[in-house]
Amino acid sequence: MTDPTASAPEDPPPSPADVYRSLVAEIIDARASAKPYPPDAPRLTIVRHHRPRSLDDLAPDELVQLHAALFEQEGRPLSALLADEENNVEAAEVVDEAGVLRYRLYGWNYGGGILFPPSGVDVVAFAAQHDMEHWSVDQRDLFAGMDRALRAVDHGFTQPLHFCWDDDSCWAEVAGAAPHSVGSEPYLREIFARAATVQPR
Numbered sequence: 001m002t003d004p005t006a007s008a009p010e011d012p013p014p015s016p017a018d019v020y021r022s023l024v025a026e027i028i029d030a031r032a033s034a035k036p037y038p039p040d041a042p043r044l045t046i047v048r049h050h051r052p053r054s055l056d057d058l059a060p061d062e063l064v065q066l067h068a069a070l071f072e073q074e075g076r077p078l079s080a081l082l083a084d085e086e087n088n089v090e091a092a093e094v095v096d097e098a099g100v101l102r103y104r105l106y107g108w109n110y111g112g113g114i115l116f117p118p119s120g121v122d123v124v125a126f127a128a129q130h131d132m133e134h135w136s137v138d139q140r141d142l143f144a145g146m147d148r149a150l151r152a153v154d155h156g157f158t159q160p161l162h163f164c165w166d167d168d169s170c171w172a173e174v175a176g177a178a179p180h181s182v183g184s185e186p187y188l189r190e191i192f193a194r195a196a197t198v199q200p201r
Contacts, residue, residue, distance in 0.1 A: 006060060017086060019159060021109070024130055031164075037144045040141045044146060046150065048093045049155055051088065052066070058072070059180050062104065063200055065121055066082075067122040067195055071191055078201065092106075103115050103116065105146075111130075115132075125139060130161055135174060136169045136179070139177055140171055
């Protein structure tokens with residue numbers, strides 16, 4: 001018989017990663033733009049979020065893309081990175097108003113994030129320390145669309161990522177830049193080319 005005077009077991013304390021993620025999410029929430037979203041920003045929705053913990057949890061395109069995104073991380077195979085709860089890898093699809101798959105979004109602890117097309121590793125956007133890098137002014141409407149999608153509720157994606165679209169100075173810095181020449185993009189493309197020669201494991 002249960003002792004009615006016994007205290008209920010306490011919930012385990014949040015992990016340092018959970019505390020950190022919550023604090024960063026609050027900061028990004030507070031950075032919401034006062035400007036209206038541009039009319040050409042796509043109407044996007046984040047769907048089919050999941051937390052893969054093994055290679056078997058990944059669709060074929062997800063396997064290729066996460067293998068590229070996390071290639072050479074800590075010198076560990078993708079299977080080990082997924083199994084490590086400290087990484088908290090997330091994957092989701094991004095669809096348009098018609099429900100057509102437009103992008104795949106991935107995130108992992110401490111601000112890692114990457115946006116790919118539905119298949120292949122022709123990287124669309126990348127974040128380190130939670131902030132998506134600005135590579136080309138052509139990204140601006142997409143960043144607005146992704147910001148709106150991430151600020152929606154109930155999509156399940158928890159890694160805080162900031163798609164800064166409204167700061168004119170960020171876009172002025174990349175105006176006129178040669179394609180694939182800014183920030184981490186050339187390095188990522190080099191890494192992804194190497195990853196394509198190695199079988200995911």
